[in-house]
Amino acid sequence: MPELAPQPGRPRIVGFLCDFSVDASSLIEADGTMRDAPNVKLIKVPCSGFVRPSWLEFALRNGAEGVFVCGCPLGDCFNRLGNNLIGDRVVQLRRRFERQKIHPERISAIYYGLHDQASFVAGVKAFSDHVAQLPGPVVPAPRAPGGGVARPPARPAGQPAEQTPPAPEAQEGS
Amino acid sequence: MNDRAGGGGAAGGSSSDAEARYGGWIIILALVSLAAVVVIAWGEVAGQRLVGGAAVGVILLAYSFILLFLRKGGFTGV
Amino acid sequence: MYSRALARLLDWTLRLDVAINRVYPEDFNPLYYTGGLSNLFLTVLVLSGIFLFLYYVPSFNDAYISVQFITATVPYGVIIRGVHRYAADGFMIAVLLHFFRNWFTDRFRFSRDEPWISGMMLLLFTGFLGVTGYVLVWDERSQLIVALTGRTLGAVPWVGGWLQSEWQGSAGISNLLLPRMLYLHVGLAVLLYILLWWHYVRIRHPKVWPPAVWTLFSLGLVFLLTGLLPATSQPVARPETVPQTLTVDWLFLLPYVALKVMSPIVLLALAVVIVVYGLYIPYQLPETTHALGIRDSGIAQVIDANCTGCELCYYDCPYNAIVMTPSPHPGVTKAAQARKLYAVVLESRCVECGICVGACPFEALELPRMLERDVQEKVVAACRS
Numbered sequence: 001m002p003e004l005a006p007q008p009g010r011p012r013i014v015g016f017l018c019d020f021s022v023d024a025s026s027l028i029e030a031d032g033t034m035r036d037a038p039n040v041k042l043i044k045v046p047c048s049g050f051v052r053p054s055w056l057e058f059a060l061r062n063g064a065e066g067v068f069v070c071g072c073p074l075g076d077c078f079n080r081l082g083n084n085l086i087g088d089r090v091v092q093l094r095r096r097f098e099r100q101k102i103h104p105e106r107i108s109a110i111y112y113g114l115h116d117q118a119s120f121v122a123g124v125k126a127f128s129d130h131v132a133q134l135p136g137p138v139v140p141a142p143r144a145p146g147g148g149v150a151r152p153p154a155r156p157a158g159q160p161a162e163q164t165p166p167a168p169e170a171q172e173g174s
Numbered sequence: 175m176n177d178r179a180g181g182g183g184a185a186g187g188s189s190s191d192a193e194a195r196y197g198g199w200i201i202i203l204a205l206v207s208l209a210a211v212v213v214i215a216w217g218e219v220a221g222q223r224l225v226g227g228a229a230v231g232v233i234l235l236a237y238s239f240i241l242l243f244l245r246k247g248g249f250t251g252v
Numbered sequence: 253m254y255s256r257a258l259a260r261l262l263d264w265t266l267r268l269d270v271a272i273n274r275v276y277p278e279d280f281n282p283l284y285y286t287g288g289l290s291n292l293f294l295t296v297l298v299l300s301g302i303f304l305f306l307y308y309v310p311s312f313n314d315a316y317i318s319v320q321f322i323t324a325t326v327p328y329g330v331i332i333r334g335v336h337r338y339a340a341d342g343f344m345i346a347v348l349l350h351f352f353r354n355w356f357t358d359r360f361r362f363s364r365d366e367p368w369i370s371g372m373m374l375l376l377f378t379g380f381l382g383v384t385g386y387v388l389v390w391d392e393r394s395q396l397i398v399a400l401t402g403r404t405l406g407a408v409p410w411v412g413g414w415l416q417s418e419w420q421g422s423a424g425i426s427n428l429l430l431p432r433m434l435y436l437h438v439g440l441a442v443l444l445y446i447l448l449w450w451h452y453v454r455i456r457h458p459k460v461w462p463p464a465v466w467t468l469f470s471l472g473l474v475f476l477l478t479g480l481l482p483a484t485s486q487p488v489a490r491p492e493t494v495p496q497t498l499t500v501d502w503l504f505l506l507p508y509v510a511l512k513v514m515s516p517i518v519l520l521a522l523a524v525v526i527v528v529y530g531l532y533i534p535y536q537l538p539e540t541t542h543a544l545g546i547r548d549s550g551i552a553q554v555i556d557a558n559c560t561g562c563e564l565c566y567y568d569c570p571y572n573a574i575v576m577t578p579s580p581h582p583g584v585t586k587a588a589q590a591r592k593l594y595a596v597v598l599e600s601r602c603v604e605c606g607i608c609v610g611a612c613p614f615e616a617l618e619l620p621r622m623l624e625r626d627v628q629e630k631v632v633a634a635c636r637s
Contacts, residue, residue, distance in 0.1 A: 041634035050606030063635030075284035079605040080570040228479020234472025
C-alpha cells in the first residue's frame with residue numbers, strides 16, 4: 001500500500017471530495033489514496049459546504065502539508081450553494097492563515113464535475129506540486145503564553161508526550 | 175498593464191496569445207455594434223423600425239459575445 | 253428500469269455540461285441558470301404585455317383591429333409585439349430546459365419535492381397562457397383554437413358542456429369570449445407569480461437572473477427575431493367560415509396538432525396521464541437513501557449547549573430548513589449563555605447536506621452519522637504514514 005510519507009516533491013495532501021462532484025471511484029484505492037498521486041488521500045463528504053474551515057486547519061496541524069476541498073462546478077452545486085460557500089470560507093481562512101503565519105496557499109477549493117476525472121487528477125497534481133515548493137514549516141511552532149520560550153510543536157494524537165525542558169533563550173517563529 | 179490594443183502580443187506566452195486572439199474579435203464586435211447604432215438611428219429616421227429593432231438585437235448579441243471574449247481572453251474575471 | 257434510464261440521462265446531461273464548459277467558462281454555462289433564464293423571459297413578457305394591454309380591445313369587432321393598430325401605428329408597437337411573441341417561445345424553451353435538467357440531475361428528491369410540484373403547475377399554466385395569448389389576436393388561428401379547445405373540453409364526461417361554456421363565456425361563441433380570454437391571460441400571469449412564491453419559498457438565494465452574457469444574448473436574439481420575422485396575424489376571424497389550417501407555434505400549439513390524429517377524449521386522457529405522472533416523479537423511486545445508494549448522514553442536529561444564535565447556519569442553509577427561534581433557555585458554553593436566538597432544524601426540509609455544519613463556528617450542529625469526531629479520525633488516519 002503506498003505510504004503517505006512526505007518525500008521531496010511529494011507532500012502529504014488531504015482532499016475532501018463531495019459526493020456529487022467528480023466520480024473518483026476509478027481513481028482511488030480502498031483507503032482513499034489516489035492511484036495517480038499516491039501522496040494524496042481523499043475523504044468523501046456529503047457536500048463541499050459540509051467542510052468546516054477548522055477541519056482544514058486541523059489537517060495542517062496533524063501532518064498534512066496541503067488540504068483541498070473539491071466540490072461541483074461553480075453554479076451547479078447539487079445542494080445549490082455548497083461550492084460557493086466553501087469557496088468563500090477558504091478565502092476567509094486564507095486571510096486568517098496569513099495572520100497566523102501559515103502559508104495561505106496550503107489550502108484550496110477546486111471544482112470538478114462528474115466526468116472531469118482527467119482535469120481533476122491534473123488539478124490535484126498541480127496543487128500538490130505547488131504545495132511542494134512552498135517554504136517553511138507547515139505551521140509555525142507555538143509560542144508560550146505571553147511570548148518568550150518555544151515549546152515542541154504539536155504532535156498528532158496518539159503519540160506519547162516527551163518531557164523537554166524549555167530553552168531560555170531560543171525563540172522561534174517570527 | 176496589459177497591452178490591450180488588438181493583436182499586440184508584446185510579451186510572449188499563452189495569456190497574451192489569448193489576449194491577442196480574443197482582443198481582435200472584441201474590436202471587430204465593437205465596430206459591429208457601432209455600425210448597428212448607426213442602423214438604429216437610420217431606422218428611426220427612415221421609419222423602418224423593424225430594421226432598427228433587428229439592429230438592437232445585433233447590438234445586444236454583440237455585447238454578449240464581447241463579455242464572453244473579455245472573460246476568455248483573460249481581460250476580466252476571477 | 254426507470255432508475256437505469258434516469259442514471260443514463262444524468263450521465264448524458266453532465267457530459268453535455270463538459271462539452272459546454274469547453275466553450276463557456278463554467279459560471280457562464282446556461283444550463284446552470286435555466287431558472288434565471290425563465291425568469292428573465294417572464295419579466296420581458298410581463299413588461300411587453302403591459303404595453304400591449306394598454307392598447308388591446310377585447311371585443312369581436314375591435315380585437316383584430318386593435319392588434320393591427322399596435323403593429324402598424326403605435327410607435328414601436330411592432331417591436332413590442334414581436335418581443336412578446338418571441339419571449340414567450342424563449343420562456344417555454346427555458347422552462348422545459350429547467351424541467352428536464354432538474355429531472356435528470358435528481359434535484360427533486362425527498363425534501364426538495366415542493367419546488368417540483370409548484371414547477372409542474374407553473375409549466376401547465378404557462379401552456380394555458382400561451383394558448384390564451386394566441387386567442388386574443390382573434391384571427392383564423394384563434395378561431396380554430398377556440399373551436400378545438402371547446403370541443404375537447406366538451407368531450408369530458410359529465411361536466412363537458414359546463415366546461416365548454418365556462419371556456420367560451422356562454423353556451424355558444426359570443427361577445428363574452430374575448431374578455432374572458434383576456435381575464436384568463438392576465439389572471440394566469442398573476443397566478444404564475446403566486447406559484448413562483450411557492451416555488452421559491454424553500455430556496456434560499458434563488459438564482460432568479462442569468463449571467464449578463466446570457467441576459468444580453470437572450471434579449472438580443474428576441475429583438476433580432478422580431479426584426480427579421482415580425483409577428484403577424486393570420487387573416488381576421490370570420491364567424492361564418494370554419495378555418496381549416498393554422499400556422500403552428502409548436503411550443504404552445506402542439507396539442508392542437510395532435511387533435512388531427514387523435515380524438516379529443518384521447519388527447520385529454522393523455523394530458524391527464526402526463527400531468528399526473530409529472531407530479532408523481534419525485535415519489536417514483538424508493539424513498540430510502542440506502543436503497544438509492546446515497547449516503548445517509550441523518551438530519552442535522554443542533555447541539556443545544558453550544559448554539560449562540562449567531563444565525564450563520566440560518567443564512568447558509570440552501571433550503572430554508574433552519575429557523576431562528578427565541579431561545580427557550582440559555583446554553584452551556586459562555587457564548588451560548590448569552591444567546592437571544594436559538595437555531596431549530598425543520599426536519600421536513602432538511603436534505604442532510606451538512607452545509608449548516610460547515611457554517612457553524614461554534615460546533616453547534618452535527619450530522620448524526622458524520623460527526624466532527626468521525627471527520628477528524630479520518631483526517632488523522634489520512635495523515636498517518
